[in-house]
Amino acid sequence: MLNYHHLRYFQAVAHEGNLTRAAQRLNLSQSALSTQIKALEARLGQDLFDRVGRQLVLTEVGRITLDHADRIFATGAELEATLAQTSTNLPPFRIGALSTLSRNFQMQFLRPVLARGGCEVILRSGGVELLDTLRTLGLDVVLTTEPPPSAQAASFTTHRIAAQSVGLHAAAHRLQHKTLTELVTHEPLILPTGAIRTLFDGLLARLGVTPNIVAEADDMAMVRLLAREDAGVALAPDVVLADEIATGKLVTAPFDLELTETFYAITAPRNFPHPLLAKLLG
Incomplete structure (x- = not known):
């Protein structure tokens, strides 16, 4: 399994282009940092740097690895910001809609989201199985013309929206x-x-x-x-x-x-509901 501490150290060296400066920023000795990079190279079975004078230059595999490292750690930072509710980036908005529901009504519901921009919308159509997907966190909201069956009603909140x-x-x-x-x-x-x-x-x-x-x-x-x-x-x-x-x-x-x-919007209890829901259901 990949050691993400090694990957973090590699990312720092790659962006600095210099082992000494990266070691200082990470508060590590140069030899300790060098050992971490070699361990990552051994795990990947590829060299990540070429030494050119005093500079470390990424190999082709190094550039690929840095691209992945940047995405991995950016995603981690975004996760922390989302849970702290300080993120400015919106997660995808997952909407389920009864397959028989009016497309015009669905567009009326979606129009504020689309006009706002900056948020990917994922639409799923189906039947009663949408409520199971909502319950297991696969959807943020389900649009329907029928409230949930009485046996399931306690698991959801039903919003009459139109x-x-x-x-x-x-x-x-x-x-x-x-x-x-x-x-x-x-x-x-x-x-x-x-x-x-x-x-x-x-x-x-x-x-x-x-x-x-x-x-x-x-x-x-x-x-x-x-x-x-x-x-x-x-x-x-x-x-x-x-x-x-x-x-x-x-x-x-x-x-x-x-x-x-x-027309109803059905939601399930969440500690971290999608940020757009409150405005759409308000």
Whole structure:
């Protein structure tokens, strides 16, 4: 195994380019420092320096070793600064998102991070397994439309970060009906799965309507695509189709369904949460 004390001594000599000055800075005798460098060379099986006059010049292997040494010790210093909460460099921000979650909503959440810059964002999509990854420190936050199951709720903190009204959206020519009952009776419907669908089914039952369902999708991105292709009238939170509504490609039906979808950010207890979380969830 590599001796990191030897590596630290090598780094000091490499940057000084002189054994005597490096020994003085490290408060070691020159012979002791020379012995440490020779031990590292023996461990690596390569010479790290060529002597040119009174100067020590790095060999090719020496330059490679110095590059690694600088990164290793910079990472160690960054770790100390992070734990002391004095670091100015942000660690990667790891976000998990339910695979069916609106991409537009995810972008709304991410926009402050991307605008700030200086932080790598790592995105993972999936299902309930994201909570296991969050629990084992593999993610900083999980975005979802469902709170954790009651059996797991005590292990997490659930932050309600937004609620979006749910409407019926389509090309304008499909929305000429005078009542909601006429619309859902005569137009093909594009429906998502999940809680929204359950609530909408209840609404249809109260209206006494058997709908013509042209497509069901467990991914809001597919609901959006089908609506853009004029396959029917899409049931979705407004945020899912915000771009199409803004450009006039799609229109929202003028009927209040009295349905909303709630968006949550799930976190797990941390002694050192990601520095950006407090601002995003504040």
